[in-house]
Amino acid sequence: MERLFPRISLLSNGKFTLPYCNCLWIEDDINCLVDSSPPEEDWQWISDHRIDLIVNSHGHSDHCSRNFACPEAQVLMHPAEHERVVNGEIYLRDYGFDLFPDDSVRPHYLAAVKYAPRQANGEIQDGQTISTGRVSFKVLGLPGHSAGHCGFLFPEQGFVFTADINPDAKPFFAMLDSDVDDFINSIERLRNLNPEFLITGHGPALVKGNISKRLAAYRDILFEQEEKILALLNTGKRTIRDLAKEAVCYDGRLPQPQAVYYIHECMMDWKHLQRLERLGKVIQEGEHYYLAPGQRSVLQTLG
Template sequence: MEKLTDRIKILSNGKYVLPYCNCLLIEDEINCLCDSSPTDQEMEHLKGININLIVNSHGHTDHNSRNHEFPDAGVLLHHVEHERVASGEAYLEAYGFNHYWAEDIRPLYLNAVKYNARPADGELKDGQVISTGEVEFQVVHLPGHSGGHCGFFFPREGFIFTADINPAIKPFYAMVDSDVDDFIRSIEKIKQLKPDMLIAGHGKAINRGDLNSMLAAFSDEFYRRDEEILKKLREGKCTVKDIAEDAITFDGKFPQPKSIYYLHECVMIWKHLQHLERTGEVVCQGDTYTVR
């Protein structure tokens, strides 16, 4: 745990271990968690604290897997994410299981990621201001990683909690409603807020210093992947599944178990091809893509 202010603490995960994330604990008139997947060790810090409110950045289990452990807390998240936290089938659909083959892993997946259905109690909206008493923060819709992904901006304290926009880790956008253009715009939106500090959901929580350069390097990864995909198309590959074999977003080597990362790769390649269609660089006919 790291103390940010008298009222705000980071329950930090330290390393990128799933299904956990760095979470914020606000101890105030209303006790609030921003994301709710601290490790067992960090959960110790919540003993004796009655959590009244949980705001989830989005509906992935590594950000909300413990919602069901706080039955008295109100849970808020963006409406795009509501269905997937209420239904395992909707969660699998959102991850592309119905679009690309992953039947071997499908029966195991929800347990592996500690999925527990817990419907939301209300919505988060872009620009909404939430007050817990002394502390006030603003909801910032930052889609791209998923359609309803949000960050939380604390203007008085000068920081933003960006959940799955982690400049120290490469971008990930493997949902059916992920979007490369939205993701790039969301990174720009963070820059416009000019935070002094960025609290990420995974890896090192506190990011300070030249955040603009850090975020620019993070954005550049999308363009690097575009170029790799265009190269594969020029070499004769023409479908999502063919291009996905080369693990471009995983630097050429799939982590284990391969079938789940291959599924993620398929969705991310598909998202790039949609983006390249919009820029006019690629043409799609059926499931075949060619460079214009």
């Protein structure tokens, strides 16, 4: 626990350890937890306090796993996230387990990510201001990672809690309702806000200095991945599964456990292909994807 401002503390171990995330603890007239999957030692500390309100950035387990342990708290999150936090089968469906089934992974996944169903009590929407008494913050709809993914702008303190928009990591958009164009627009929205610093959901929480440049580099990862996918299509890769073996979204090597990350990679390649289709660069026939007419010669010119 680290006090950042009067009444606002950061719960973080500074590491990329799933299924945990960096959370904020606001001790005010209304005691509020922003995201609820803090590292174990922080949870031990915070669970001795009265928690009135939990505001979740989105419905992934590594951001809301302790909601179930706070029956007295009001839980708020964007309505696009509500279904998957109450039904494990929907959670698995949303992560692509029905589209890319793997019986070696599915039975273990929910326990591994500490999935614990807990219904939300209410909704948050873009532009809404939440006040806990003396602290207030504004909801920023930042979709792309998932449809209901939100950040939180603390205007008096000059920072945005960005959850899973994290320039120190790679973009993750492996849900049925993820969208690469939305992700790009959300990054641009953050750049235009020009905050003094960010608090991200994983790893070292505070991102200070060169924020616009770092967010641009983070956005550019998406464009670079799409160039790689176009190049792979040009070499004759045709299906999502063929493309996924190349692990474009994981720098060519799937992390462990590979069976899980293979499903994430399939979903993200599919999301890239959907955008490339919208841009007219790729065409789909059944399960096969092809470069659109004209794209092959563009790639050859580029060498």
